[in-house]
Amino acid sequence: MHWSRRDFAKLGVMGVAAHLAPRLNAQTPQRKMGVPTDGSSSVGSKTGVPTDGSSSVGSKTGYAVIGLGRIASHFMPGVRLTTNSVITGLVSGHRDKADRTAAEYGVPQSSIYNYDNFDEIANNKTIDAVYVALPNSMHAEYSIRAAKAGKHVLCEKPMATNVAECQAMIAACKAANVKLMIAYRCHYEPTNRRAIQLIRSGAIGQVQAIESAFGFDIAPGEWRLSKKLAGGGPLFDVGIYSLNACRYLTGEEPNRIAAFSSVIDRDGRFNEVEENVGWAMKFPSGIVASCNTTYGGSMEGYFRVHGSKGWIDVNPAFIYEGLHLRADCDGKPIDEPNTARDPSQFQAEAEHFSHCVQNGLEPQSPGEEGLRDLSYITMIYRSAGIAT
Numbered sequence: 194m195h196w197s198r199r200d201f202a203k204l205g206v207m208g209v210a211a212h213l214a215p216r217l218n219a220q221t222p223q224r225k226m227g228v229p230t231d232g233s234s235s236v237g238s239k240t241g242v243p244t245d246g247s248s249s250v251g252s253k254t255g256y257a258v259i260g261l262g263r264i265a266s267h268f269m270p271g272v273r274l275t276t277n278s279v280i281t282g283l284v285s286g287h288r289d290k291a292d293r294t295a296a297e298y299g300v301p302q303s304s305i306y307n308y309d310n311f312d313e314i315a316n317n318k319t320i321d322a323v324y325v326a327l328p329n330s331m332h333a334e335y336s337i338r339a340a341k342a343g344k345h346v347l348c349e350k351p352m353a354t355n356v357a358e359c360q361a362m363i364a365a366c367k368a369a370n371v372k373l374m375i376a377y378r379c380h381y382e383p384t385n386r387r388a389i390q391l392i393r394s395g396a397i398g399q400v401q402a403i404e405s406a407f408g409f410d411i412a413p414g415e416w417r418l419s420k421k422l423a424g425g426g427p428l429f430d431v432g433i434y435s436l437n438a439c440r441y442l443t444g445e446e447p448n449r450i451a452a453f454s455s456v457i458d459r460d461g462r463f464n465e466v467e468e469n470v471g472w473a474m475k476f477p478s479g480i481v482a483s484c485n486t487t488y489g490g491s492m493e494g495y496f497r498v499h500g501s502k503g504w505i506d507v508n509p510a511f512i513y514e515g516l517h518l519r520a521d522c523d524g525k526p527i528d529e530p531n532t533a534r535d536p537s538q539f540q541a542e543a544e545h546f547s548h549c550v551q552n553g554l555e556p557q558s559p560g561e562e563g564l565r566d567l568s569y570i571t572m573i574y575r576s577a578g579i580a581t
């Protein structure tokens with residue numbers, strides 16, 4: 194199955210015109226996006242954001258973290274490493290956990306909220322922004338409530354569970370005049386940015402094809418296996434890394450998508466969401482990409498880019514540390530392990546958003562970027578015959 198011009202025209206109707214393509218694209222001045230144009234590697238740099246990315250405002254951006262789960266436990270130490278951000282509030286359904294976290298981060302008891310009294314953050318002047326680290330289906334509700342409370346929103350990926358929710362989040366943040374960023378940490382990560390820089394500089398010639406994958410063997414009982422809470426299966430959760438990478442590596446938007454999905458392990462885990470998805474994309478320049486994701490087994494998160502004069506292999510590409518770029522650029526070998534340790538990626542992400550908040554700038558991965566991925570996820574599911 195392929196997508197007609199009409200299908201893609203709908204993306205425009207949804208307010209995601211081509212100029213909202215990933216800010217890492219070829220048309221965007223690279224210096225502006227912090228991708229080095231001089232061929233230098235940003236591997237090992239402290240944050241992967243422009244060196245002028247530090248706050249020009251004296252005070253720090255205060256974050257209330259909503260949902261004290263796994264990803265929050267990486268984000269909060271990352272914030273602690275920044276110079277422009279601080280944890281000032283917590284929102285949790287478990288007061289004991291919130292109390293322990295509050296003690297660790299110096300958050301006063303008066304800045305601990307639950308899901309019922311959350312809207313009272315409107316009255317808390319120490320909270321400038323929220324970090325939404327909830328199950329996917331709760332992203333839209335809490336982002337919109339935060340915007341209505343006058344708080345900037347940093348929301349985890351996937352942005353939401355459908356396009357309409359994404360549009361509502363963007364509209365709410367615009368109406369409240371607050372910033373909205375989707376936490377695509379790879380946009381701020383030096384090894385991913387180095388791959389983009391090599392491609393844009395022509396080091397591997399014309400990109401012809403990309404392969405990418407990411408998956409894991411999911412434990413039973415996870416909210417990720419509930420369609421109501423997750424919206425979908427591994428494509429929403431980890432396949433989105435490959436999808437987003439193909440877009441930032443090419444700097445293009447796919448104009449044809451074809452996909453398949455399957456359930457192999459009939460062990461009860463996949464009664465609501467898919468186990469495997471494989472999809473192919475064609476980009477306007479002619480670049481083709483093939484991607485896989487699974488919840489049925491361990492699958493390295495990587496991408497391999499084949500160009501007319503070489504190749505780039507980043508493996509691992511999407512995890513929190515240990516990233517490794519290897520390339521052959523017209524006969525010149527490159528081998529660049531990234532020694533940065535977790536939570537450096539979360540530090541970079543928080544620093545970028547706080548910098549945008551403090552200086553009135555648009556984040557590099559705004560709501561429109563999350564909306565685009567949700568649009569393509571919807572198309573992939575439709576092509577694979579999965580109801581959305």
Ligand code: NDP
Pocket residue numbers: 259260261262263264265284285286287290325326327328329349350351376378416422430
């Ligand atoms: P967890 O299950 O570890 O944490 C989610 C938290 O949300 C819970 O601890 C809980 O916090 C709160 N919560 C509120 N309602 C529910 C509910 N009904 N079921 C479960 N939890 C609930 O999830 P993750 O941290 O792994 O994922 C959270 C989000 O972050 C997801 O959208 C995911 O896609 C994204 N993510 C992003 C990653 C990245 O690298 N950028 C990596 C991993 C996840 P409390 O007890 O405090 O109320």
